[in-house]
Amino acid sequence: MSTFKAPKGTYDLIPPDSAKYLAVREAIAAPLRNSGYGYIETPGFESVELFARGVGESTDIVTKEMYAFETKGGDRLALRPEGTASVLRAALEANLHKLGNLPVKLWYSGSYYRYERPQKGRYRHFSQVGAEAIGAEDPALDAEVIILADQAYRSLGLRNFRILLNSLGDKECRPVYRAALQDFLRGLALDEDTLRRAEINPLRVLDDKRDDVQKQLVGAPLLRDFLCDACKAYHEEVRELLTAAGVAFEDDGKLVRGLDYYTRTTFEFVHDGLGSQSAVGGGGRYDGLSEMIGGPELPSVGWALGVDRTVLALEAEGVELEIPASTSVFAVPLGEEARRVLFAKVTELRKLGIAADFSYGGKGLKGAMKNANRSGARYTIVAGERDLAEGVVQLKDMESGEQTAVGVNEIVAELEVRLG
Secondary structure (H helix, E strand, O other), X not given: OOOOOOOOOOOOOOOOOHHHHHHHHHHHHHHXXXXXXXXXXXXXXXXXXXXXXXXXXXXXXXXXXXXXXXXXXXXXXXXXXXXXXXXXXXXXXOOHHHOOOOOEEEEEEEEEEOOOOOEXXXXXXXXXXXXXXXXXXXXXXXXXXXXXHHHHHHHHOOOOEEEEEEEOOOOOOHHHHHHHHHHHHOOOOOOHHHHHXXXXXXXXXXXXXXHHHHHHOOOOOOHHHOOOHHHHHHHHHHHHHHHHOOOOOEEOOOOXXXXXXOEEEEEEEEEHHHOOOOEEEEEEEOOOHHHHOOOOOOOEEEEEEEHHHHHHHHHHHOOOOOOOOOOOEEEEEOOHHHHHHXXXXXXXXXXXXXXXXXXXXXXXHHHHHHHHHHHOOOEEEEEOHHHHHOOEEEEEEOOOOOEEEEEOOOHHHHHHHHOO
């Protein structure tokens, strides 16, 4: 047994469970690729300042959870705790917004890192698929990203998730609400850290998950009561578009999410079968983020869905994904001549796009057939000296058990036909 183990709060993805994660990533990405979103991949670490400015210096992510370090050259870097700031930085650096086709639609998939207390559904290393639409302010775009996430989840067979929806206003109406909320919070019996947070960003307090804080927040002013006419109209159009598309949602006046860059539309996907870590994904509009990190005014919207939590949600609902076997054909050679001939046939099958594997290590028939069964292959090719002397191999259907002799030179064409 190895001396080393995976670091605390992390996990290894190994077969066969890893196939579920790949299937989830593919299902989430499919509607995006079908809607004009191009793939982007950013480094696993960025400047600490990118996240401090974009995510927010008062957030738990920046103050408590970010893995920050200094390089030998003196640069202050951080493992990325979320994807939006990195994607927007890359889009600005590549001047994608200047190519004349706004919004710039991007999707990504990768690993993210936060120093959190590990528990089921909350890891220090986790996987997300995300989407960002950069450079356009349009309620239809907000509705589009929510619809695509809903479509992805339903394609997986998930049904017991809910979409929470809110508006956080904009730079015109949020300051008035901020002042009213601060006045309310100053009258509560909150600890020093929470009171300090209330002075920096009072909306963060609404996102506090502690029961003693939530009990005191009953009766807190809600942002929806302070929205300006423009934000009210914008939010109502998002709601109407979602309703027209048949996407159910719940209005949640206290939904703020954990990042400072959100404006107007904000939303969260939750699943009640996951216990305390019920959020499986979320996002919103972030019209000021580009300017926060030194770019031009670029109103944008996006989301990230947790692959890990989506898998847990599928398990909570008892949804079994239809994952095709990784191997369609398994070759079992008996003797040196058969090894040479069947290895060549396996190589030929692979070139044709047929998933094929081979019995390595010179196992006997019994051991090799056990491997063939474990592989999940639909067909097994078996050949020994007598078969090759007659110019045939034995083709076994692993479902029916039927075995037939097929010419050595015809076996590849026969398998092409059978496997469609």
